[in-house]
Amino acid sequence: xxxxxxxxxxxxxxxxxxxxxxxxxxxxxxxxxxxxxxxxxxxxxxxxxxxxxxxxxxxxxxxxxxxxxxxxxxxxxxxxxxxxxxxxxxxxxxxxxxxxxxxxxxxxxxxxxxxxxxxxxxxxxxxxxxxxxxxxxxxxxx
Amino acid sequence: xxxxxxxxxxxxxxxxxxxxxxxxxxxxxxxxxxxxxxxxxxxxxxxxxxxxxxxxxxxxxxxxxxxxxxxxxxxxxxxxxxxxxxxxxxxxxxxxxxxxxxxxxxxxxxxxxxxxxxxxxxxxxxxxxxxxxxxxxxxxxxxxxxxxxxxxxxxxxxxxxxxxxxxxxxxxxxxxxxxxxxxxxxxxxxxxxxxxxxxxxxxxxxxxxxxxxxxxxxxxxxxxxxxxxxxxxxxxxxxxxxxxxxxxxxxxxxxxxxxxxxxxxxxxxxxxxxxxxxxxxxxxxxxxxxxxxxxxxxxxxxxxxxxxxxxxxxxxxxxxxxxxxx
Numbered sequence: 328x329x330x331x332x333x334x335x336x337x338x339x340x341x342x343x344x345x346x347x348x349x350x351x352x353x354x355x356x357x358x359x360x361x362x363x364x365x366x367x368x369x370x371x372x373x374x375x376x377x378x379x380x381x382x383x384x385x386x387x388x389x390x391x392x393x394x395x396x397x398x399x400x401x402x403x404x405x406x407x408x409x410x411x412x413x414x415x416x417x418x419x420x421x422x423x424x425x426x427x428x429x430x431x432x433x434x435x436x437x438x439x440x441x442x443x444x445x446x447x448x449x450x451x452x453x454x455x456x457x458x459x460x461x462x463x464x465x466x467x468x469x
Numbered sequence: 470x471x472x473x474x475x476x477x478x479x480x481x482x483x484x485x486x487x488x489x490x491x492x493x494x495x496x497x498x499x500x501x502x503x504x505x506x507x508x509x510x511x512x513x514x515x516x517x518x519x520x521x522x523x524x525x526x527x528x529x530x531x532x533x534x535x536x537x538x539x540x541x542x543x544x545x546x547x548x549x550x551x552x553x554x555x556x557x558x559x560x561x562x563x564x565x566x567x568x569x570x571x572x573x574x575x576x577x578x579x580x581x582x583x584x585x586x587x588x589x590x591x592x593x594x595x596x597x598x599x600x601x602x603x604x605x606x607x608x609x610x611x612x613x614x615x616x617x618x619x620x621x622x623x624x625x626x627x628x629x630x631x632x633x634x635x636x637x638x639x640x641x642x643x644x645x646x647x648x649x650x651x652x653x654x655x656x657x658x659x660x661x662x663x664x665x666x667x668x669x670x671x672x673x674x675x676x677x678x679x680x681x682x683x684x685x686x687x688x689x690x691x692x693x694x695x696x697x698x699x700x701x702x703x704x705x706x707x708x709x710x711x712x713x714x715x716x717x718x719x720x721x722x723x724x725x726x727x728x729x730x731x732x733x734x735x736x737x738x739x740x741x742x743x744x745x746x747x748x749x750x751x752x753x754x755x756x757x758x759x760x761x762x763x764x765x766x767x768x769x770x771x772x773x774x775x776x777x778x779x780x781x782x783x784x785x786x787x788x789x790x791x792x793x794x795x
Contacts (some may be wrong), residue, residue, distance in 0.1 A: 377744035380785040397757065411751040415772060419747060422773045423572065424789045461792050463606050466625040467543060
């Protein structure tokens with residue numbers, strides 16, 4: 328495995344908590360790995376499992392979904408829906424052959440900039456040794 | 470004027486789609502009145518060379534069922550594509566891979582090893598396997614098609630004009646599709662013919678008994694419960710995929726008190742049927758605690774087989790991503 332492998336990780340962050348935590352990390356001048364491409368969504372409950380599958384398909388080496396802590400959801404229970412979906416999705420991802428380290432669901436409140444930085448570093452450390460996620464193109468046109 | 474020419478071909482399928490055409494019953498006579506069938510291996514004695522002799526583009530429509538699993542399938546669908554104005558993926562296997570597509574969870578070597586050596590019903594002490602080329606005693610070489618690394622839906626091998634869904638498509642859907650094709654008023658390329666553009670729930674006779682908010686505490690497997698055929702099956706704990714499955718089947722399974730398994734496939738705009746089905750179904754499991762959610766969903770023993778039953782090769786990831794030749 329090449330030592331300079333830099334994973335690309337997609338982070339779906341909810342508008343009300345996790346994205347605010349990310350903002351706070353930035354304004355507080357905390358350092359976090361540049362490997363994370365952040366997509367702001369209104370709620371973790373907006374993250375359709377299809378988005379995660381599509382992210383892996385298009386070359387993501389890892390996916391993080393971050394939402395408000397249970398009980399804190401701006402939409403009351405969007406994060407609980409995310410929890411239910413991701414619980415089932417995780418089992419399917421495993422059967423697809425995607426290592427469990429590549430996918431993570433975390434609750435990160437607007438004040439937990441440090442938690443975001445910790446989660447990001449942990450994910451990166453765990454994904455690096457796995458190497459890039461390779462999905463072969465399978466069509467036989469032409 | 471000559472009647473439009475139609476071809477029918479099967480690839481990796483069970484034969485149910487061929488049966489579905491025959492299930493048109495006396496309507497098949499109407500079809501034969503309207504078109505000439507120029508190729509249909511299961512029912513008529515035309516050979517491949519008869520197709521090869523036809524001018525390119527001279528077949529009005531080829532109905533192809535089954536996924537592409539053998540080199541022979543690939544050659545035939547490419548030949549039919551060349552000879553046809555329209556290619557129609559007929560049935561779930563051709564459209565998204567279908568049940569044989571679940572084999573994409575395993576590599577080619579794993580499948581061959583199991584089927585020819587390890588399956589409990591197999592006795593093969595000499596470890597004989599089919600070869601693409603065999604020298605026979607008389608000095609002639611016998612050939613067999615190659616088993617491809619994966620099963621592919623038709624549209625990953627050739628350009629597909631229309632899809633007819635179902636496992637198999639019902640006679641009504643088949644007839645509607647044929648009518649649409651013969652009307653001359655063709656829908657946009659890539660359209661699904663003969664079915665609805667709304668979900669099965671829209672067409673379901675039990676829809677009235679579906680509460681505004683469905684929540685499930687305990688998931689039941691079909692053999693664990695005698696379902697009340699007059700009540701929405703979701704409210705009885707059964708995993709019914711009606712809400713995310715294209716309607717148009719006439720709710721046949723539901724009328725037999727069996728939940729929808731999704732054979733009419735995704736609605737427009739859905740890019741991964743299984744992902745969508747997981748999204749919908751998990752969200753109605755009525756627990757908030759992580760352990761309780763896990764326990765309730767644990768009742769689904771085979772999520773891949775439930776949510777990707779007909780669509781694994783057409784999913785975003787196509788099957789197991791690291792098919793190592795172990």
